[in-house]
Amino acid sequence: MSNWIEAKVKDVKWWTDSLFSLIVNADVEPFTAGQFTKLAMQVGDKRVARAYSYVNAPDNPDLEFYLINVEDGQLSQQLAQLKPGDSVTIERRATGFFTLDEVPSSEQLYMLSTGTALGPFISILEQGDVWQKFEHVHLVHGVRLNEDLSYQQRIAALQKQNPNLHYSPVVSRESASVGFNGRITDVIKDHRLFEVTGKHVNPDTAQFMICGNPEMVKDTTAILLELGFSRNRRREPGQITVEQYW
Structure with missing residues (x-):
């Protein structure tokens, strides 16, 4: 089974011109609060992936990430354009020891x-x-x-x-x-x-x-x-x- 799965965008909340929260739904494996996963999108002919920590508690099915739209950011620029109903790729398994x-x-x-x-x-x-x-x-x-x-x-x-x-x-x-x-x-x-x-x-x-x-x-x-x-x-x-x- 692939560790990468599709996530559906539920909501995008903008806090400022550059700070936003991305909320998605996907069938990820259970994780521990403080861990991170990876989000990925196709940019041109390659898949660009970056690590992001979960903001939501592990029992919340709305998977949330707090992001900054970096001016030259290969992935953040793409993520910032997502709308509810769009898809993004997510790593099913979380990692990290900041727990x-x-x-x-x-x-x-x-x-x-x-x-x-x-x-x-x-x-x-x-x-x-x-x-x-x-x-x-x-x-x-x-x-x-x-x-x-x-x-x-x-x-x-x-x-x-x-x-x-x-x-x-x-x-x-x-x-x-x-x-x-x-x-x-x-x-x-x-x-x-x-x-x-x-x-x-x-x-x-x-x-x-x-x-x-x-x-x-x-x-x-x-x-x-x-x-x-x-x-x-x-x-x-x-x-x-x-x-x-x-």
Whole structure:
């Protein structure tokens, strides 16, 4: 059986001129929140495929992906033109280790994301079993502009379900209408981020999942290492679990 199958587009939701969510239906294999699959389309005489994380919880049949329409993007330009009823090819089997079962339990979990890397965290939060491992969860989303803060209603609904879900937008290119100004690295360095929960943050009380552009992942990891946290490995559990987002 081929690992590539056809997916039917159910909806395309545009958040800004360049950010959009693609919702499709397809008979994919069960996946774990935080994992990614691949979408593909025929571009000229070749098939172009790219990896995208699921935004939806695993029990939701509406398969959702949060994308940026990159100006020179071979695939994103094509995906951005899709309409309900169109077809796209999807990889049936998901992969990836950016999942909760790879993260040790603790009092607090910090989910640090930039841009479209918010997606896997929405999936993990909507799956819901995060609350079996952590008392407080802090979702942090770094963007350039306020308008880039997508998924506000979904995040508000999750907060309503669990008041121990804290949400901090971090806006770098203009004055933040909510949350913090600057970059994620700034609000960790000056400890502003840790003051939100009012809880003590150290290697015994906190875990970090970091997902975003490679520069942010590298810089944030370096700051956390300086603060005494360590990388999380299967053989040697630590507090920092990362995923590069391109």
